[in-house]
Amino acid sequence: MPAIRVFYKKIQIKNFKNLPVRGGVLICSNHVNAFMDPVSIQLHTSRQLFSLARGDAFNKPFLRWLLTQWKLIPIYRLSEGAENLKKNDTTFLLSQEVLTNGNPLIIYPEAICIQERRIRKLKKGAARIAFGVEEQGDFKEDLLILPVGLNYSNPKKFRSNLFINFGKPIHTSDYIDLYKEDKVRAINRLTLAIEQAMKELVVHIEHKDNDELVEKLFEVYKPELLAEPGLDPDNLEDDFKESRRIADAVNQLYIFEPQKLETIRQKLFGYILELKEYDLRDNLLTDQAIQNLNRSRIMADYIKIAFGMFVFLPGLVMNYVPYKIAYTAADKLAKEVEFHASINMTIGWFSWIAWYLLELLLIAIFFRSWLLLGICALLVPLSGIYALNFYPFFKKCKRRRKLLKWSLVNKTGFENLTKERKELIQFIRLNLLSPSQG
Helix, strand or coil: CHHHHHHCCEEEEECHHHCCCCCCEEEEECCCCCCHHHHHHHCCCCCCCEEEEEHHHHCCHHHHHHHHHCCEEEECCHHHCHHHHHHHHHHHHHHHHHHHCCCEEEECCCCCCCCCCCCCCCCCHHHHHHHHHHHHCCCCCCCEEEEEEEEECCCCCCCCEEEEEECCCEEHHHHHHHHHHCHHHHHHHHHHHHHHHHHCCCCCCCCHHHHHHHHHHHHHCHHHHHCCCCCCCCCHHHHHHHHHHHHHHHHHHHHHCHHHHHHHHHHHHHHHHHHHHHCCCHHHCCHHHHHCCCHHHHHHHHHHHHHHHHHHHHHHHHHHHHHHHHHHHHHHHCCCHHHHHHHHHHHHHHHHHHHHHHHHHHHHHHHCCHHHHHHHHHHHHHHHHHHHHHHHHHHHHHHHHHHHHHHHHCHHHHHHHHHHHHHHHHHHHHHCCCHHHC
């Protein structure tokens, strides 16, 4: 689907080969971003995926029809009314039928869609469905359970990144003997195995108290880790591994050395507060950024901007309206942040197509030139894509110019801030990661 490739700047996938090319497979994924989650996985396979979705999305007849066409099956939670829970019996039967017929089914065993960097304690529905399929097939199916981790750099944000991490399949047959002896123990053990596998595939912050700390460490310290030899800051797998290192280290310190973690928190947040006071970004104070902080680099930026504006401005003008419509609609319609990206992408895609066709129609009516119509048909999307990539560069150049001006006016303040950053990085390096971790 082109829309999701535009919405996210980069989507990278690991171990996609673990998804079988045929046969039933139960895909167990974390649930971060409403309908973006199944669409992101479907994007990379020609196989038709079925997926469970929250039951309240099926309340209206048109949506029920549309979601059914998209192969979504309703699953009901207690928050959607106790009277609806009985409908889950039908959901479980449908899910087993989908798998028995050799189709992939995505299920979200946490039973909640929430934008957090953690795997919550899993419900037992995935294991029950898997064993239900085995019972139907007289325990000869060996249904595969495939854990998946969806890692968004910022789930809501337009032009952020997504790393899809496929794990090793879990064989339901490994638990059949136990299931025949003790169904409850088998369900519990398989559920725990799925949970542990999913935790390995995401950046898992054990305690919610550390969410903001980890995000700030990503902002300030992760670029230092990614600058190490052999790592590529633009490679989402490398980014994921270093994110895991930071989150795992915080999890460990929170348990074994809470005072050390609190000292890191205080120093880091103090530095972040100073950046806010000066309206600065940390990425402009790295060693490499400071090396580029000179008048010749600023002049080079101005030259690139001057030439780039000739493409950026037409791209902005011709594509801004659907972009604005989508964001405004998402802000108003998304009652929960988890639905913001789904609404934004869907409305943005349809409104852009309508706007694109309207522009071409107006050009055809007023200019009556096939040549001009063809040029504009190519120029609108291409200049729009250019504008998406040019705008972040433009903003970074403005911040770099502002920092250069401030460093010249307040040289002492600039030197003190850069010194403080170096001391902070050194402190984090010595206290966050153990020697064995690097």
